[in-house]
Amino acid sequence: MSILVIGLNHKTADVEVRESIAFDSEKIKKALNGLLSLAGVKEAIILSTCNRVELYLYADSDLKTVERVKQYLAEFHRFPFETLDGALYAHGGVDGVRHLFRVASSLDSMVVGEPQILGQLKDSYDIGLKEQSSGIILNKLMKKAISVAKRVRTETKIAENAVSIGYAAVELARKIFGDFSDKVFMLLGAGEMAELAARHLTGCGVKEVIVANRTYERGLALAMEFSGRAVEFDSFKQELSHADIVICSTGARSYILNFSEMEKIMKARRQRPVFIIDIAVPRNIDPKINDLENVYLYDIDDLQGVVDANRNERLKESLKAEEIIDGEVGVFLNWMQSLDAVPTIVALRKSAEAIKNEEMAKLYHKFEGVDEKYKDAVEQAMNSMINKLLHQPTTALKGNDEDKDILIYAIRKLYGLNGK
Template identity: 60%
Template sequence: MDILAIGLNHKTAPIEVREKIAFDGPKLEEAINILKGSRVVKESIILSTCNRVEIYAGVSDPDSGVEGIKGFLSDFHKVQKDLLDKSLYIHKGPEAIRHMYRVASSLDSMVVGEPQILGQLKDAYDAALKNKTTGIILNKLMRKSVSVAKRIRTETKIAESAVSISFAAVELARKIFDDLPTKSFMLIGAGEMAELAARHLINNGVRDVMVTNRTMARAEELALEFHGKVVPFENFARELLHTDIVLCSTGAPRYILVKDQVHKIMKERKQKQMFIIDISVPRNIDPKINDLDNVYLYDVDSLQGIVDTNVQERAKEAEKAEKIVDEEIGAFLKWQASLDATPTIVALRSKAEAIRKEELEKVLKKLGPLEEEKIKAIEYLTASIVNKLIHPPTAALKEENDNRDELIAAVKKLYGLNNDDS
């Protein structure tokens, strides 16, 4: 059986095309069962996310499989094949295995190292299992994909450094404060990036949250979401006396916090450290504040610099990950090749066991009544002898070997298996 990976993603198709090919909700189960009835597709998994739609398949013939899957996508989504041809990538055999390993390990993701894709792939596999569309090949490939992804996360640092502004802000906060969950946090404004960073801080254990906004209703809404308290906008500067982390993102055309204000606040705080993140454009926090002792101010550009450095680091780690993928592809191909010998191995074991039982029965009749313990000892002895005798040919059949077909034929001839169903 050959393996295929056919699909499109954020690199090959714009959102306008991806949304036409997506399998969402009830569509997914319907599609799974239609594909299940295909003449050439013997096994299948459908992965559908906002960034990619892919079908992994075990097929009897690769060329027929490709045409069958393309026809299925065209018919199911009612899109022209020429539209698909412009966007689809097709991987066969070892390259299909490589693709699934890279997807599972997030090496093919928009953000290399992100963890969500592995969970999405597992969900796709669960749906396939539920509808009984996988077999020995894709079951093994999926399990190996998960283990490869875990190995890459263990042996590389591909997921350790922040590659978004919001994550970089939290990463800095963790470096400045060892005990982040004990620190207080104020969100000024309601920019999307600032809200995302606020969620990351809360996910990292910060619980003392204050929210301020020129629009009181918006402040109350965010305070409810973040389990924090509302601070009137005109009073937020006074609350900085009790704030360790400040995240600012407003639409103000001027500075809402200047150096002299913070200088006085720091005196009253007895120089207790303060971390300020200004994601506003134009900036809302006076950059001269960075001259003050124990105040750490970062704006969008300084955070972007951290992100750019981290992206470069992830790229280096991705090179290590690719080597792991190469190594694991070889292991899978070795296992897949061994499947050719499985019927012969099964036939050899069955024949050996049948002979053992037949001869054992003759001996036990000749010996007459025996204690149960002695019968078990003889059973164990005969089974052990048989296993040791057939182990060498069985091991040889499982090994990677360019002459596997000749070896299979030789074992069949030597052990009289040619007339068996093998």
């Protein structure tokens, strides 16, 4: 038996397939029971997000079992097997462990380093625990995956820098203003990307939101959504004297704000810093105003540049993460191997021998000058005691019990054979 991962993700399956294979939590419970009833499957956990569906199993990793699980998945969702089979991947043993660690650390995500996946994985693990579909092996595997993900997060900068325009804008605003609780945000014009960026910014808690749009009604609707106030478009220059963060995206064909106007506005603002994001194409704001003191103007290309640089940075960091993961995969496999019967029996014997030797040494120390033959007699008595004590556990370990893993696990724990 070994670790087996079967699943599909955004790289192998398009959204229609992913939708039809996705599980909600009720379905997960049902499917877990179903999976455990399959021959060769011993433990199971199901992860289902919008970008991936994966089954983590402790099972026989022969082709037949893999095939059975795939069949089951298709039947469960009443989905044509051939289409599904084309999208599924299966990783066994080392590869399976590595795959899970990479997923948990967000190396396999659509946006490398995004943080949600770890939470989703924890939820899946919780369901597995509650349904008792996971046992010693998968429990250990999941705990390890979570701790590996945390290690990757703290030891690399994989999740550090923003990789979307909206987040990049928020991050920049943070570097300028620290916190936003006393800052006024203004949205100039509307548009999908501008609204998205606005949502990111207002989500961080600004003091006030102002919306200035050419069609006042549309502006009003947006203002309602952000619980701000709408103003007539033409008054935006007055509003600029107290707006600190501005996102601008109007359909204007020429600059709506020029250098000398901004210079005047800065005087009215008493030089307080202002951060203007011009994501309109063609640009709405004279790029020269970036030369004014305490004015920080970014256009869409600037932000895209930031995002690209951050993406590259994340890719570089992901190499470090892979190294961490390689090491941890090794640690986990060692643990799994220790669960084999033979090394456990050997370890059990060794530990008993060690205790015997220790006690003999103490005894000899007390009775110096005692005849050799008495010593031999004592040692023989001890040996036969060890043999008798270990006879039952050894036979149990050598047997072919259903719950052998649990037995091995228990013995290692009870006799302190895990080195710690």
